[in-house]
Amino acid sequence: MNQRSSLGSEELARQQAQVAVIQTSPETSEDDLIDLKKVWRAVFRYKWGIVGLSILFGLITAMYVSTIEPVYRASATLLLESREANLVGVEDIYSSSYRAYDYYTTQFEILKSRSIAERVVRNLELHKRPEFQPGEKKQSGFSLQSLLPAREQSPPVQLSPAEREKRLIDQLTGYVAGGLVVEQVDYTHMAHLSFNSTSPRLAADIVNAMAEEFIAANLEARVEGTLQATGWLSERLSVLKKNLRDSEQALHDFRQMEGLVHIDGETNLGGNELAGLSQRLEDARRSRIEAQNIKADIQNMPGASTEELMALPAVLKHPLIGGLKRSQSEAERRVAELSMRYGPKHPVMISARSDLQVATEDLRREVRKVISGISLEYEIALRNEQQLQVNWESRKKELQEFNRVEFDLQELERDVETNRQLYDLFFTRIRGVSEGGGFEKPHARIVDRARVPASPHSPNVKRAAVIAAVLGLVLGAAVAAVIELIDYTIKQPDDVQNELGVPLLGTLPLEKTKGESTFPAYWHEPQGRYAEAIRTIRTGVLLSELDEPEKIILVTSTVPGEGKSTLVLNLGAALAQMERILIIGADLRRPSLAQKCGLEPGHLGLSHYVSGTAELEECISELEDSGIWAMPAGVIPPNPLEMISSKKFENALSSLKGQFDRILIDSAPVQAVSDALVLAAYADAVVYVVKAGSTHAGAIKKGIGGLLTVNKSLNGVVLNQFDSRRADQYFANGGYYQYGGYSQEQA
Template sequence: MQKQEPVDNERLTSQSDEDEIDLRVFWHIFIKHKWTIFLLTSLIGILTTIVVFSLQPIYRSTAVLLIESDKANVISIKEIYGIESFGKEYYQTQLEILKSWTLVEKVVKKLNLVSHPVYNQKKEESFLRNWLPSSWLSPEVPLTAEKKRDAIIASLRDQLTISAIRNSRLVTISCDSSDKQLAAKVPNTLADLYIESDLEAKLEMTNKAASWLTERVEGLRQNLSNSEKTLQEYMERKNLINVEGVKSVAKKQIEETASNLVNARQEYAQANSVYRQVKALRGKGSEAYESIPAVLNNGLVQSLKQAELDAERKVSELSERYGQRHPKIIAATSDLEKAKANTARQIQRVVEGLTKEYEVALANVKALERVLDDNKRKIKELNRKEYELKKLERDVAVNRQLYNMFLTRFKETDASQDVQSLQSTIGRLIDLALVSNWPYKPKKRMIVAISLLLGFIFSTMLAFSLEYLDNTIKDGEDVEQKLGLPMLGSLPKLKLSNTEEFEPLWKFLKEPKTAFAESVRTLRTGAILSCLESEEKIFVITSSVPGEGKTTFSTNQALALGQMEKTLLIDADMRRPSIGKAFGLTKAPGLAELVAGTRKLDECIHHLGEDQKVNLDVIPSGKVPPNPLELLSSPRFKTLLEKLSKEYAYIVIDTAPTMLVSDALVLAKVATKVLYVVKADATPHQVVLDNLKRLRRVDAPVDSIVLNQIQTQKTSKYYYYGKYGYYKNYYKSYYGGGHGYYNSDS
């Protein structure tokens, strides 16, 4: 039975937490950027307000027009031009006519808009003409009268709004203009011109229809006369009187001939079969023909064969009683020979008769086929004549029908052409457009409100985009998600005065009751517990780049460990040493001299004063060598660490950043644990990942991250820092107050 693997409840819980959408995350991101959002939204609102209140007010007036259906049926022009009664297509057509260029051009001409002040205002110069040299721009060309008129027509069409009222025949005609009087005149004028144009069009169509019908009727009459004349000439030329009668007689003859031909072919088939049998036995004697059924079935042949059989029977009977030379035998034999000769002659006659029957049947078939072919040719000729005749008759019928129809329509049109037929208009005004006292647009309040709403949405999206594009590490969850390592602990960002340069390095001792000091103790506990099983406890502290606070953490962590047991702090950052300066050991011999062998161990180890109540020794970097990496990778340095690890419970080594040099990679090989410091909200996680990969290639014992310089003032802006903010207040109340925060890396 296969053993079932235990379920990782912690992993399942973390996965379920990741799948859930925590709205508090979005809320805290919004709170973090609230001032940016509000300021950007206000700026957009102010700019929109300035622009909106600088716009010229536009007035709108609307006229209501009723479009009638084409009930008057003026001279039935709708049938000639294909216009149906009132329907969707007709209604939509009238709407497009109202918007047409020709009709708007008439409005411009009637209202003399070419000279109207609205369309003759001097346009403001463009931005380019205000700020660019005139030599860079093409000279302005004044518009011709025609182009100016076309521009006014196009502008007026854009200002017009023509729409249909649903489920009715009403149309609204609206005009937007900065002149309220003009906004009312245009819809009324457009409606009047629309009605007048329709009446003029109907009258013009009626006149055109009458003229066209007159010409068409005369042409159709001439066509009818020509077609009738052509028909008569054809009948006379072909001698056609009754094509149908002649065709019916010919069809009857063909039917009879075809029937006789079928019978003749049957007889020919039978005669041909017998003839083939006779032909196959020719030259083999008359007895061979006896196998042919037609020969045997002949009555005379059958009687002769019977006589021959009787003679043979008589000879056979006499042969039993007499000898061959007996007169009776001789007489009977002579009779038999005569009977056979008669049979043979008769068979020959029958065969000759069968041959003649075959020849007669063949000749009969050929004769009937010739007659049938002649009849078919006659029928085809009649069909061609009939087809041509019917074609001519159809032409006459069509021409006569068209002539009668157009003649009738011409008479109707001529009779209906009067003034009363034109009294039915295509539409009428229901409501005149009135002068509006209130601007139609811009709707300033609504535009400002919409701009504020859109500005707020844009600002919020921008804030979330910036938050999403932020690739730094902010909290423990970012450490686990982006780096794949747990967070050992975090340190708050210190805020100090500039009176003392190295104040952060002594923060743990000088202010032991702050949140910073408690965070150092928490990290101390985590570091110790993570290497309980190891005899040597060598902590190498590094970071990705300078300025992440690794030296501050190294010093304070060493001070915290020194409160428990004997601890040694080594400054291995020989390129930018700062621990010696913090402890007043600037010119004191240190690690460089010790590894190089120029000084003894006692000369390089410096004891912290007993008044500090910390059992901590310090080895500064010493005089900066030209080749720090060679010193740190030498066997002498490794031997030195082995010796020191026997004397000290804890050894803390501050080394250079991993991104710049390879010192940390060398020291990581001898470390019990590598404490990797990452500055919150500063270092991109891609940089940290690249340096962690470098450490893993040398099998460095780095399995957790120290997140430094967290800005606890932003705890209300990050959901993930909520607990930290709570504990910050807890520390203040527990220790009776706290201090500010500072960001430092010596």
């Protein structure tokens, strides 16, 4: 008992989860990302339609393009020479300096200009060709203007022949300039020129003429620039020549006025003399300072002896004093040596002392002379310094005046030199321009001339047809994807769980009826795939009632025509092999069970029994072919809902449950009326029939959700009329099981 209660609670929880999933709005799936698998499935499903649309687009396009007049394209290759290749750089004078890339881009834009195109028109005389002559426009066929009321028009302007020719040339210039295509080759100085025309000869002539006129126009422009530069240089040269002459005359006059003598380019002769005089003054000042210092030392030693005076460096360094000092020292040494041998009065000693005295006296006398000479040297050095100072100051003033004059002289000389350099520069340039003006090198050359095309460039029928076919494929695939994305029907078994969120009880294949049959019958071909599908559904119903047998099973659908009556008959026949089965046609609004059972249209049935016009036994008939008992709907009553809601109908079900092992009720669709909701309250289980690819998933969810609010026991959904053979082709999930195939193979 506890296990059964536990299973019941689990089933209740499962059914509540189903209600929550089913009652979810179908629009929630629309906000999800596009399912690529679903899109691919749609494309594969409509593949032959897509291919047909592609072929149709290709054929129509090919037929249309074949009627278009062919257009020929002629091409030539042009090479721009480097700017540095010119023999004479006239561009430095009359053109701006652009980067190399800008230069070549500019030249290619000039190539497409109207001025070059007009030169081509005049050179080829296109305005005189018959195909470009204006003619009268023929008015033929229907036109919208013919329906409008006539209005006054101003008379046409009369043009002279010259004006008509000019207007035609302007029109042809636009035609040539607009039709020329210039494609610059990357990382090179080359470009491909091409022109399209219905005349192959004309296309080649225009391309070649454009290249030639482009080169000729550039040469003419450069020659004209050379002539302009020559004229400007000549005018400027005459002005510079006059300026040079005036500056030279001013320099000459200044030298004459100042009395300057120009010797080998040197005019400054006093600078070196002043430098020498400054050096002599410095030497005299140094001598005077030395003499003054010696004199000061002597004056600080009044009454000094000869030995003290000889201690002075100036006296000691005197050359004569040094010699006398050596003589004195020699005499003193001789006296000392003789004193050791002779006595004081010996004549030799007396002679030696006499020599010593003479040497000492000579030394003293010379020291006095040197002392007297030092004072005299100081006086001479002082006077010499003073004289040199006076001379230096005088010469300095003279030199300052001369520097002023020399500054003015140098300024005039600079003017002369500047004017001479400008004159020489312009003179050299004008000679170069004049001599090189006749040697202009073309700035471009034709690498490959255009040839007359042998085959048309357009229209390309094959390419246009292929493009149209591809567009047809894309359009067809897009339409198929849109149809699939907006199609919310249940098309395959996987959609039952994915879209509806309820279990799949089984799938009934689409069968073609034979003979007089109006529906596939289980008992007609027991070993067929349809019968095998019915047995699978039977197994699912039996497995769902392991704990509590389901005596009353309600079979319904969303809308009419989904095959619920057919399922009731076949499922009942399958169950009748094991049980005593009764089927009741409870669709009292559009009954179809009696016809499918082979009963008469007025056969007694449910409406007769509930209304009391017939007994229960009279309303039930046994079907010998299928082995089941059937109670058809009977006549259509005026109040079907009140009839199935009556107490008598409930009592009849209770009585029949005792007579039969199982009762299958064929109910009206849930979307049309509420009869199914009333019948669901009597049923132990509900089987919901969905026709594949027919009913909107939102309506199915709404119908199942309404049933689950009344009866929680939903066995599952049966997908009816599913074309499994086409599904194997349409869907990429790999071959749905073909019912009956296994048993046939075993046979």
